Amino acid sequence: MKKYLFILVMATLLNACKEDGPYIDFTPTKTPQQGDTAYFASAVATPQQRNVLLEDITGVRCPNCPQSHDAAKAISNANPGRIVILALHGFSNPVFTDPLITSGFGYPEFRDSTAEYIITQLLGNPTALPQGAINRKFFASESYRYIPYSKWSGYVNSELVLPTPMNLDITNSYNSSTREVTSVVKMECTQDVTDTMYLTVGITENGILGTQKGPTDTIQNYQHNHIFREGLTPKSGLRLNSPTITLQSKQVIVRVFKYNLPAGWNVNNCNIVAVLHKSSSRIEAMHCAEKKIL
Amino acid sequence: MKVKLLLTASLFFSVLTYAQTESGAGNSGTFSGSFYSNTNGFIRNTKIGATTPLYTQALSAVEGWFNANYTSKMVNVSMRYDFYHNSNLLQPNEPYSNSGIGFWQINKTADKFDISVGNIYDQFGSGSIFRAYWEPFIGIDNAIQGARVIFRPNANLTIKAISGKQKYRFSSFEPILKGVNIEQSLSTKNNINATLGAGLMNRTLDKQTMNAIADNINNYPLADRFVPTYNEFAYQGYATVYVKEISLSLEYAGKTSEAIQNQSFTQLQNKPGQFIQGNLAWSHAGKRGIGVNLQYRKLNNFEYRISPLENGLTGLVNYLPSITRQNTYRLMARYNAVTQYNNEQTMQADITYTHNDKNTLQLNGSYVTGYNNVELFHELYFDWLHQFNDKFKMLYGIQSVMFNQSILQGEAGAKNVYTITPFTEINYDIDSKRSLRIEAQYLSTKQDSGSFVNVLADFNVAPHWSFSAGDMINIIPNSGTDKINYYTLFAAYTEGPSRIALAYVKQLAGFNCNGGICRYEPAFNGVKLTLSSTF
Numbered sequence: 001m002k003k004y005l006f007i008l009v010m011a012t013l014l015n016a017c018k019e020d021g022p023y024i025d026f027t028p029t030k031t032p033q034q035g036d037t038a039y040f041a042s043a044v045a046t047p048q049q050r051n052v053l054l055e056d057i058t059g060v061r062c063p064n065c066p067q068s069h070d071a072a073k074a075i076s077n078a079n080p081g082r083i084v085i086l087a088l089h090g091f092s093n094p095v096f097t098d099p100l101i102t103s104g105f106g107y108p109e110f111r112d113s114t115a116e117y118i119i120t121q122l123l124g125n126p127t128a129l130p131q132g133a134i135n136r137k138f139f140a141s142e143s144y145r146y147i148p149y150s151k152w153s154g155y156v157n158s159e160l161v162l163p164t165p166m167n168l169d170i171t172n173s174y175n176s177s178t179r180e181v182t183s184v185v186k187m188e189c190t191q192d193v194t195d196t197m198y199l200t201v202g203i204t205e206n207g208i209l210g211t212q213k214g215p216t217d218t219i220q221n222y223q224h225n226h227i228f229r230e231g232l233t234p235k236s237g238l239r240l241n242s243p244t245i246t247l248q249s250k251q252v253i254v255r256v257f258k259y260n261l262p263a264g265w266n267v268n269n270c271n272i273v274a275v276l277h278k279s280s281s282r283i284e285a286m287h288c289a290e291k292k293i294l
Numbered sequence: 295m296k297v298k299l300l301l302t303a304s305l306f307f308s309v310l311t312y313a314q315t316e317s318g319a320g321n322s323g324t325f326s327g328s329f330y331s332n333t334n335g336f337i338r339n340t341k342i343g344a345t346t347p348l349y350t351q352a353l354s355a356v357e358g359w360f361n362a363n364y365t366s367k368m369v370n371v372s373m374r375y376d377f378y379h380n381s382n383l384l385q386p387n388e389p390y391s392n393s394g395i396g397f398w399q400i401n402k403t404a405d406k407f408d409i410s411v412g413n414i415y416d417q418f419g420s421g422s423i424f425r426a427y428w429e430p431f432i433g434i435d436n437a438i439q440g441a442r443v444i445f446r447p448n449a450n451l452t453i454k455a456i457s458g459k460q461k462y463r464f465s466s467f468e469p470i471l472k473g474v475n476i477e478q479s480l481s482t483k484n485n486i487n488a489t490l491g492a493g494l495m496n497r498t499l500d501k502q503t504m505n506a507i508a509d510n511i512n513n514y515p516l517a518d519r520f521v522p523t524y525n526e527f528a529y530q531g532y533a534t535v536y537v538k539e540i541s542l543s544l545e546y547a548g549k550t551s552e553a554i555q556n557q558s559f560t561q562l563q564n565k566p567g568q569f570i571q572g573n574l575a576w577s578h579a580g581k582r583g584i585g586v587n588l589q590y591r592k593l594n595n596f597e598y599r600i601s602p603l604e605n606g607l608t609g610l611v612n613y614l615p616s617i618t619r620q621n622t623y624r625l626m627a628r629y630n631a632v633t634q635y636n637n638e639q640t641m642q643a644d645i646t647y648t649h650n651d652k653n654t655l656q657l658n659g660s661y662v663t664g665y666n667n668v669e670l671f672h673e674l675y676f677d678w679l680h681q682f683n684d685k686f687k688m689l690y691g692i693q694s695v696m697f698n699q700s701i702l703q704g705e706a707g708a709k710n711v712y713t714i715t716p717f718t719e720i721n722y723d724i725d726s727k728r729s730l731r732i733e734a735q736y737l738s739t740k741q742d743s744g745s746f747v748n749v750l751a752d753f754n755v756a757p758h759w760s761f762s763a764g765d766m767i768n769i770i771p772n773s774g775t776d777k778i779n780y781y782t783l784f785a786a787y788t789e790g791p792s793r794i795a796l797a798y799v800k801q802l803a804g805f806n807c808n809g810g811i812c813r814y815e816p817a818f819n820g821v822k823l824t825l826s827s828t829f
Contacts, residue, residue, distance in 0.1 A: 021521040022508035122503065213495045236512045 013249045023117050025234045033256035035184060041250045047190040047219045049288040052079075052156050053275055055086045056226070057119055057126060057146060059096030060110065062128040063213045068130035068149040069225070076154050082160060084273055084288040085226040086204060088115040096129045100218070102161055106268035108210045110224065114202060121236070122283050135159050135285040136277060149263060159189055166247075167194045170272050170291035176202030179261045181293050183232070186254050187240070197226045197286070198237030200275045202228045204290070207269045230264065232257045297317060299796025324365025326829060327580045331358030331686065333823040334382070341778055342555060344819040348382050352389040355380035358825075359396060367755070370401040372412075376464075384433045384814040394464045397428070408444040413437040416454070418475040418493035422569050423528040423598065424548045426460070432813045433804055434607055436600075436686060437461040438471060456468065460600045460609065467600045467609060478713070487536040495528040503601045507553055510562055510603075520564040526552040528598060528612070532570075541578040543573040553602045554595060557636055557665050562602055567595040569614075571715035581647040589617050590641050595812055597635035598782030607813055615644055618660040621693070624766060625735040626715055629697035629806045631662045631671035632812045638670070639663045654679040656691075669710075670698040677717075689719040699742060703814060711741040727756045736769075742804070745770040750782065760786040760795075792827035 017030040058065045058070050069087070076083040089097050089110035098107055116135045119125055123133045131146035134155040138145045147155065167188040176182050185201060205227050212222035238255065241247050261267055270293045296761030333356045334653030338349040347754035348355065351461035356379045364371045380381030380389040399412035406707070406803035414438055428435045440458015445469045448455075454475045457464040473495040480488045499507070506553075507522050530547035549567035558561045577585040593614065600609035614633050617640050621627040643658040649655070656679050662671040693715045717735040724730060731752040738745045771777055780802060785794035801818040 019522055020523050024508060024519050024521045025512050026516065026519060091759050121508070234512050236509050237510075239513045254344075279505075284507075 001122065002234075004067075017158040023235055025233075025236065032241045033258060035113050035254060035256035038251065038253045040248075041188060043251050044250055045167055045188050045190055047163060047165075048081050048167045048287070050160065050162050050286070051082050051083065051084055051168075051288045052159045053084050053086070053135050053288045054152065054156065055088055055123065056149075057088050057090070057120065057129055057131045057133075057269075058095065059089055059217070060100040060127050060211060061094040061098060061226075062129040063215050065096075065130045066212060066214055066219065066222070068132060069153055071149040072132070072226070075153055078153075079156070079160060080224070084275070084290045085154065086115075086118075086202075086228045086273065087224065087230050089225040090119040090193065092116060092120050092125060092126075093127070100113065100213065103224055108208055108224075110227050112211075112230065114235050116226045117119075117235035129178050138286045143257075156210070163193075164276075164287035165189060165191045166276055166287055168274055168276055168289045170274055170289050172272055172291055172293045174267060174293050176267075179263075179267070181256045181259050181261060181267075182258075184254060184294075185257065185272075185274050186252065187248050188253075189251045190245050191249050195278050196243045197240045197247060198277050198279050199233060199240055199255065200277060201232040201255075202273050203232070203259065203261075203265075203293075204273055205229050205265055205269050206271070207220060207266065221226045228257065232259055237275075239279075241288070256271055261293075270294075297674075299581070311352075323368075324332055324590055325362070325364050327360065327503075328826070328828040329358070329360045330826045331356065331824070335821040337820045339800070339817070339819040341776065342780075342817040343361050344820060346387045348380070348387075348389055349819075352380040353808075355382060355389065357381040370403075371399070372401075373398045378414050383430060383699075385811070386433075392464055396464065406446050408446070410442045411440070413439055414442045414456065414458065416442060416456060417613065418454070418473065418495070419477070419546060420547060420571070421493050421494045421533045421595075422532075422571070423493055423530045423549075423612050424471075424473050424475075424612030426458075427613070429808050429811065432607060432808050432811060434610075434811065435461060435463075436610060439466050440471075450773075452477045460611065462609070462825060465828045469600050470498045470500075471600070471611065473497075485538060489534045491530075491532045493530045495599065495611070495653075497526045497528075499524045499601065503603065506603060507562065511553070514561060518561060518563075520553075521553070522553040524564070526550055528567075534581065534619065539576055539578055541573075543576045545569070545571045547596070549596065549598060549714045554636070555602060555605070559605070565595040566694050567593075569593055569596045569600070569828065571617075576580055582650070584707045585644075587643070587644040587647040587655055588642075591617050591639070592633060593633070593637055593638040605794070607811065613811070616640070616812070617810070618662065618671065618673060620807065620810055621675075621716055623719075623733060623735050623748075624750070625737040625746055626693050626717060628737065628746075628804055629671075629695050629711060629713065629808065630702075630807055630812050631660070631673075631697075632672065632702050632805070633810075634662075634664050634701070637665040639667075652681040664698075664701060668701070669696065672696045674687040683721040687721050689717075691718070692716045711739055712760060713737050713739040729754045729756075738770075740772075742772070743775065745766050746771040760784070760788070762797075793825070793829065795822075795824040797822045797824075 013147040052073065054072055056068055058068060072085050076085060089112065091111050097111055121183045122136060126146050130149055130150055133146050134152060136145065139155060147232055167190060169186045172181060185199065206225040208224040208227055210220045210224055212219045240253060261270065270291050272293060275285050275288040276284060296478060305557065312746040316706065332419065333355050336342060336349045336352065344683050345777045357377065359374050359376045361374045374397035378384060378394035384390045397413045397415065399410055400408040413430060415426050418611045426436050426438045438456055442456045445453045457472045460471060473493065475491065475493040477489065477491040482673060494580050504524060511522065525548065528547065528549045532545035534543040546696060547569040551564050551566045553562040554565055560664065571588045575587045580586055598612045617629045617634050618631040640660065640662045645657045647655045658675040664670045674694045677689055678690045682688040694701050695713045697711040699705050699711050700818065715735055715737045719733040722730045734749045736747050746766055747769045748766040750762065755760045764782040766780040768777055782799055784797040796822050799818060803817040805812045806815045
């Protein structure tokens with residue numbers, strides 16, 4: 001009996017020693033594409049206005065999430081072209097994010113591994129939804145990087161007035177026969193940038209009809225917007241410069257991304273989004289952009 | 295931060311207030327302490343490279359610490375106030391300024407338990423998996439901020455547990471360190487004594503540090519990526535046996551796989567580590583005494599830091615000094631076998647022979663190899679100490695060193711340095727109060743900066759005055775460099791427990807070593823005013 005008890009205790013202890021490591025991306029890195037280039041412009045470009053990234057951590061089983069969707073939409077409407085919204089559906093909070101299966105209605109899969117990475121590794125993995133992050137910033141008066149939607153508007157306004165050290169432009173083309181989208185992301189420094197900068201590029205889709213839990217009842221044919229569908233860069237971002245190298249004013253970096261849209265994605269509702277951000281302890285987004293594929 | 299300081303100070307003075315009342319009740323405590331300050335005046339000298347911002351902007355610096363201890367039957371309380379104003383102690387190339395409570399501790403001994411909270415300096419065994427200590431002159435203060443409990447069930451058994459964060463300047467690193475050490479002393483009727491010990495350390499990385507590590511790994515080529523672990527364990531077992539005139543020490547330590555820097559410090563790799571050390575000593579006292587000491591050490595991926603992203607002497611959790619001879623004379627300490635944590639194998643033999651009261655000989659040899667068995671260092675040393683009479687003695691000797699400068703000093707492409715250094719020291723007691731000491735070395739080498747001569751004379755007038763003057767000169771410089779005199783002038787006045795010293799120092803860039811731990815520092819040129827006192 002003692003022998004079995006010992007084995008049981010040891011097995012329990014060994015199991016307790018297991019840990020979940022950080023996310024390491026073992027998918028092949030972006031292979032250089034024709035068009036990837038870097039050069040110096042002849043003159044310093046006029047700095048763009050800094051756009052604000054609003055990451056809405058949401059789920060189809062989250063009854064209060066439609067309110068956060070409305071809050072994000074209102075902020076976007078108030079600042080046309082200046083807000084990039086990502087609706088992030090992760091895996092680690094299944095009570096809110098598991099596909100909602102109801103008889104007779106669609107239950108599309110919105111969860112994505114890059115969204116999961118952003119939620120759990122960067123933003124702090126909230127246990128209750130909805131929550132969201134503004135420019136991935138940890139605001140001094142907050143306890144977490146993610147904050148409730150009632151506070152989003154104020155923080156967005158404070159971020160909109162900040163400058164960006166890099167301009168960001170997206171140009172898309174689409175081959176309808178192969179469903180291949182080619183996205184050219186151009187980054188141009190308008191001043192020296194000493195921080196290590198990363199680029200995250202992904203695809204979002206609007207206008208997907210599916211079920212969504214609401215405050216009182218399940219909403220049929222709810223229109224889901226800004227769903228983060230796929231990341232085209234490593235989940236922690238594509239590093240643009242090593243920590244010891246400063247990106248210099250007038251430096252231009254161009255990266256080309258190609259992706260075949262899966263069947264079922266409506267290309268007319270799909271967007272390419274690009275986010276310039278830092279990493280490690282200071283992960284805040286410095287600028288972002290969104291461009292429809294068609 | 296200010297709130298923390300106020301709380302700590304309040305706590306300290308509250309205990310002192312209580313201590314005063316305790317004193318009235320007949321349990322008087324003891325108050326002791328010390329003060330040390332050093333003021334530097336930086337004098338720019340482009341010839342020797344004394345041109346860092348310390349010389350171009352800061353121009354002067356003050357650093358020091360005030361240490362206060364209260365010891366009573368009830369409780370022991372210690373506190374140290376540190377101040378660095380334009381200091382070059384913590385980062386030799388840049389002025390650093392900050393001040394505050396650098397150390398505080400409350401300790402209580404209750405029967406078989408000894409409990410401490412606050413900042414803790416301690417080590418397990420030789421320190422191969424854990425040592426927290428303070429060595430301010432090379433910028434080390436890696437106290438544990440947390441708690442320690444020592445349990446001594448009997449006179450021969452000690453169990454120690456520690457938990458906390460590692461101190462970094464006036465804050466701390468975020469990863470958590472926890473550890474336990476057990477040590478047992480044994481003795482037999484046959485005059486055989488032994489000490490056996492074992493230790494276990496656990497370091498848990500914080501989320502922020504791990505994110506930074508993961509960021510790095512995610513940007514490596516796919517084949518080099520790995521999943522790092524939050525928890526790392528280091529373990530050790532050691533034993534020392536004494537049989538009459540012979541002692542044998544053996545130690546093995548290991549580390550579980552963790553992210554550590556690769557050999558060229560360009561990328562993290564996931565590797566376990568090992569450490570093996572053995573020491574055999576024989577000493578025979580008698581009319582003709584002899585002592586023999588043989589040492590062997592092997593390190594394999596045994597860099598153990600609070601975070602793999604730290605480097606230099608920052609964030610070291612363990613203590614692995616070089617086991618080669620620690621030289622004190624200026625030119626003989628110029629080239630050192632700096633510990634190579636990732637891969638090193640060292641052998642050393644040391645023999646001391648005392649022929650009679652007047653003659654003692656010492657012979658030392660060491661050999662160090664690194665990655666792929668590349669030779670890093672060797673040293674052959676011989677000295678003869680001859681006592682002519684009660685007032686006059688001389689030491690003569692010669693040292694030969696091979697130093698792999700490209701690896702040990704990180705000078706890419708540098709040739710190996712080969713030196714031969716004859717040296718002497720003369721001690722002469724003029725009378726009961728006055729004494730004279732003269733040392734001289736000639737370092738001959740065709741590599742690095744060429745050959746040097748160093749002569750230094752100390753003159754002491756007890757009990758108050760000390761004077762010193764010296765000059766080191768690159769007597770045969772390598773092509774393209776001028777001959778430069780590195781003068782040293784020094785005077786000190788001692789009054790009881792207090793001492794004030796003024797010095798002019800011109801010093802070549804090189805290693806500054808304390809206790810076998812070395813730091814490469816830039817050249818120094820300037821004046822130093824040092825004040826120290828104990829009470």
